[in-house]
Amino acid sequence: xxxxxxxxxxxxxxxxxxxxxxxxxxxxxxxxxxxxxxxxxxxxxxxxxxxxxxxxxxxxxxxxxxxxxxxxxxxxxxxxxxxxxxxxxxxx
Numbered sequence: 001x002x003x004x005x006x007x008x009x010x011x012x013x014x015x016x017x018x019x020x021x022x023x024x025x026x027x028x029x030x031x032x033x034x035x036x037x038x039x040x041x042x043x044x045x046x047x048x049x050x051x052x053x054x055x056x057x058x059x060x061x062x063x064x065x066x067x068x069x070x071x072x073x074x075x076x077x078x079x080x081x082x083x084x085x086x087x088x089x090x091x092x
Contacts, residue, residue: 002027006071008035013065032070033057
């Protein structure tokens, strides 16, 4: 069984995507960026994200108005990529 590396949540801007949060568990040997790319492709977002865009990828998603949260369990990190406008959907 693979060990969990962390998690990824993307809470879409409700003015663009009506679906609930996008949540994935990330396991050792995998990358959060792979799931960020999946989200962008799933919703046909106008952004190009490369597999090595571990920081820029989530930034690009946040610039489109979506809240991105990454966790890294080994380092006890909780990383937020905030969009310019926060709505009630984000719980703030």
